[in-house]
Amino acid sequence: MKQSISLIVLPKRIVDEAIKLFEYNLPRESLLFLFGKVERRSKKQLLIATETLIPEDKDYVFKSQSGCEISYKYIAREFLGLLEKHELVATWHCHPIHGLSSIDKHDGHTVMTKVFPNQLTGYYNSGKFAFYQYKEDFEPVPHNVVDTEAYDRQVRAFTEFAQLQLASAHVAIIGCGGLGSQLAFLLAQKGIGKLTLIDPDKWDRTSLNRVWIPHWCVGENKAESLADLLRWRDLDVGTHPCRVEDLAEERFEDADILVATTDSITGRIYVNRLAIKAEKPAIFAATEIKANPQNIEAMMGDCLVYLPNQTPCFECNLSVDAMQIARETTEPELWKKYAAKYGLPLDLPPSPSVVDLNICVSSLVSDEITKILTGHAKPLHHLYLDFLSRHLITIEASRNPECTACKAPEKVELRESDLISTEQALTAVTRHD
Amino acid sequence: MYARIDAEFKKLQSVYPEATITADREFVLIPKVRLPSKFNMPSTPVLISVTPQYFMFGVPGIPAVYVSRALRVRGRKSMHLDENLTEFEMLENGWVKLCWYNVSIIKGLRELLANVILYLERLVD
Numbered sequence: 398m399k400q401s402i403s404l405i406v407l408p409k410r411i412v413d414e415a416i417k418l419f420e421y422n423l424p425r426e427s428l429l430f431l432f433g434k435v436e437r438r439s440k441k442q443l444l445i446a447t448e449t450l451i452p453e454d455k456d457y458v459f460k461s462q463s464g465c466e467i468s469y470k471y472i473a474r475e476f477l478g479l480l481e482k483h484e485l486v487a488t489w490h491c492h493p494i495h496g497l498s499s500i501d502k503h504d505g506h507t508v509m510t511k512v513f514p515n516q517l518t519g520y521y522n523s524g525k526f527a528f529y530q531y532k533e534d535f536e537p538v539p540h541n542v543v544d545t546e547a548y549d550r551q552v553r554a555f556t557e558f559a560q561l562q563l564a565s566a567h568v569a570i571i572g573c574g575g576l577g578s579q580l581a582f583l584l585a586q587k588g589i590g591k592l593t594l595i596d597p598d599k600w601d602r603t604s605l606n607r608v609w610i611p612h613w614c615v616g617e618n619k620a621e622s623l624a625d626l627l628r629w630r631d632l633d634v635g636t637h638p639c640r641v642e643d644l645a646e647e648r649f650e651d652a653d654i655l656v657a658t659t660d661s662i663t664g665r666i667y668v669n670r671l672a673i674k675a676e677k678p679a680i681f682a683a684t685e686i687k688a689n690p691q692n693i694e695a696m697m698g699d700c701l702v703y704l705p706n707q708t709p710c711f712e713c714n715l716s717v718d719a720m721q722i723a724r725e726t727t728e729p730e731l732w733k734k735y736a737a738k739y740g741l742p743l744d745l746p747p748s749p750s751v752v753d754l755n756i757c758v759s760s761l762v763s764d765e766i767t768k769i770l771t772g773h774a775k776p777l778h779h780l781y782l783d784f785l786s787r788h789l790i791t792i793e794a795s796r797n798p799e800c801t802a803c804k805a806p807e808k809v810e811l812r813e814s815d816l817i818s819t820e821q822a823l824t825a826v827t828r829h830d
Numbered sequence: 831m832y833a834r835i836d837a838e839f840k841k842l843q844s845v846y847p848e849a850t851i852t853a854d855r856e857f858v859l860i861p862k863v864r865l866p867s868k869f870n871m872p873s874t875p876v877l878i879s880v881t882p883q884y885f886m887f888g889v890p891g892i893p894a895v896y897v898s899r900a901l902r903v904r905g906r907k908s909m910h911l912d913e914n915l916t917e918f919e920m921l922e923n924g925w926v927k928l929c930w931y932n933v934s935i936i937k938g939l940r941e942l943l944a945n946v947i948l949y950l951e952r953l954v955d
Contacts, residue, residue: 735929815851
């Protein structure tokens, strides 16, 4: 069975070119072939168009108001060169009716689909266009038009194709504090197509030193107010003003990369488990400053990239403070009782944080995201930044074969005698006594 | 869905063959865990409440562990087996919760039980 196409991505210059062509030719039907590449990301299949092929009038066998036919000689001659580097991603045409006509659904169009199974059929009329894939019937495929010219300087570095890859990507940022918010701004500037921001906390006055938010955002939820700011750049931003652990896995189905910038250890572990389960890349980033009243002892940044089945996971070499886990996983009311009984702090004092370090680490994370999405360089597994001495260290780590997170559980069958009812479990102590 | 917890349970059973688990995988019961002589009983059942996070994702945490409410250390109720911190339903059934906020990270059921035994051995007041 043919895999579904999730999206067709095309630069605005191609759309402008197509509209110009179609408007000039209407009401007679004319064709435009879109070439590009198929991009596979976890469960999604994207078509990214970067080249056009426009037949001239002499290349048509006939061209009328109700149909047209291109000569096979033309296809044989022109397609060969292009197919060495690209795939045919869509055959786009115009006609005087909206949507696909009955002739479009006739064998004529499906012949191309048999030769080029991933190609879409597109139509244009009166400024409106749409693309369809043929499975058992024609099904609409959403399109994303990207103004790559606005990213001209970046395109000169990464290529237009890479820009389209970024524009069709969806990054979920878990934790929108000092680090996560800087990262969200960077990704928006870079042209990432969709962001999902997750954070249950609200900004307070002390956030203003490290996040460029207007003062009226103080008191608002971090994820939601940040999304409002990012939407000024017409970015598609989704928000979840809650803890990541409270979100169902399905919420992340569409995300291409998960980024954990939260300081909650259970939140990071949850993201790690999600990434392993869904086989998605994930990045774990953090900053830490150790300071006393006399001086700053250390300023550190950390960026760990997890690539499914390639690199160690977040938990492979993790060592964490048990007290932190206990505090985060114990019900607040129960923790209050523990705190009162054993003289424990109810909450930790806020950690020091400065904007310079956050920007540095978020830049590293943003670049690793670009590498993962575009493949222009190999992502580095673990980067450690010593901000005081300006040292950037690459840490080589190996997978822990006994890791409880990424080691696949052994398949075991329980016997019937192993299983008891809840009532049997709860009343076991009375039987024992 | 239960693969991870079932694998953990089997590992625990290799040490405690009499261990059982509820069909919904919410509780693991070890009917008899031997105790040092400072306790008033030679053994206690141990009930482990597998937290939803652990249950679904195997996320390490500090799972709730219960022992017999009748346990006494050198004839006295232990302050670390605190009835005030135990849920009413569990108390009613004769369980008391281990107050072990400071144990190390627990990544598996077998390791968890080893921690329980160590904790009970070290209990002095």
